[in-house]
Amino acid sequence: MHTIKKLELNQQLTDLDILEIDSPSCSACIALQGAQILQYQPKHRATPLLWLSQVNTGQLGKALRGGIPLCFPWFGAHPQGLQPAHGFARNQIWELQNVSYDEAQAIHHVDFILQDSPETRKIWSHAFRLKLRISCGRSLNLDLHVENIGSQAFEFSFAWHSYFQINQIRQTEIHGLQNAEFIDQLQNNHHFLETDAVTFQQEMDRIYPKASGYYQIVQAHAEPIQIAAPSCASVVIWNPWQDKAERLGDIAEGDWQHFVCVECGQIASETVRLAAGSEVHYQLKITDL
Ligand code: BG6
Numbered sequence: 001m002h003t004i005k006k007l008e009l010n011q012q013l014t015d016l017d018i019l020e021i022d023s024p025s026c027s028a029c030i031a032l033q034g035a036q037i038l039q040y041q042p043k044h045r046a047t048p049l050l051w052l053s054q055v056n057t058g059q060l061g062k063a064l065r066g067g068i069p070l071c072f073p074w075f076g077a078h079p080q081g082l083q084p085a086h087g088f089a090r091n092q093i094w095e096l097q098n099v100s101y102d103e104a105q106a107i108h109h110v111d112f113i114l115q116d117s118p119e120t121r122k123i124w125s126h127a128f129r130l131k132l133r134i135s136c137g138r139s140l141n142l143d144l145h146v147e148n149i150g151s152q153a154f155e156f157s158f159a160w161h162s163y164f165q166i167n168q169i170r171q172t173e174i175h176g177l178q179n180a181e182f183i184d185q186l187q188n189n190h191h192f193l194e195t196d197a198v199t200f201q202q203e204m205d206r207i208y209p210k211a212s213g214y215y216q217i218v219q220a221h222a223e224p225i226q227i228a229a230p231s232c233a234s235v236v237i238w239n240p241w242q243d244k245a246e247r248l249g250d251i252a253e254g255d256w257q258h259f260v261c262v263e264c265g266q267i268a269s270e271t272v273r274l275a276a277g278s279e280v281h282y283q284l285k286i287t288d289l
Contacts, residue, residue, distance in 0.1 A: 051066050065248070088123050108136045232266060
């Protein structure tokens with residue numbers, strides 16, 4: 001039902017260990033680097049739910065483009081611009097704690113931990129523990145605990161940077177954001193109000209600091225994808241369009257048209273201050289049922 005092997009992309013073996021899961025309800029693939037779910041397809045669905053770039057190099061320490069990388073302990077550019085964007089959690093090797101299978105429900109539960117180390121303290125000087133449970137069945141569920149195991153409070157922002165596979169970005173809509181305020185990262189971070197469903201005619205990079213937590217990806221010829229993260233205040237909607245996709249260099253030609261990112265987390269005004277000894281818990285559920 002599950003095996004660990006080396007990541008195989010473009011017929012190349014790479015340095016990354018991945019966990020492969022297959023059950024009557026779904027198939028999935030999770031990299032130990034970043035505890036990043038790379039592929040997920042419920043058996044009732046004709047196509048994968050998540051998009052994964054086919055031109056990833058699969059090098060240790062370089063975030064893979066696609067699936068669900070976790071941005072932590074900051075989202076976007078480093079506050080002082082000194083460290084890599086989106087934090088370090090997606091580049092670290094997480095400890096795989098346990099894999100269990102609930103046969104009655106055909107759900108695999110995969111438990112990971114990432115704790116501060118001399119390496120992370122060079123980047124971010126705080127003592128923390130992240131516990132992530134990925135549950136793969138007919139839907140995909142992620143549970144994240146963030147613990148402050150140090151003696152001083154710290155601040156963090158984060159996002160589940162989910163890449164969803166879609167047929168065509170120009171014919172895709174995101175529902176659930178009407179009346180939410182957003183920061184347009186492509187218009188000098190000015191604030192605007194979303195009046196309708198989100199549609200795509202050009203590059204998009206919007207942060208909605210406070211949104212409903214319930215979103216739908218609606219497209220022709222496919223069941224809507226339901227995203228539920230009521231414990232996460234914020235969401236980001238991102239598609240690079242053609243020019244930025246070419247600049248990024250790890251997206252195959254034209255493939256930017258086949259994904260949209262809907263990234264739930266705590267961002268901007270919703271940055272979290274966590275007291276010493278405390279913990280917070282976030283959940284994300286993705287389904288097309
Ligand atoms: C999005 C940001 O979340 O991630 C974009 O809003 C950014 O500004 C994108 O370009 C991809 O980031 P990265 O670091 O994975 O290339």
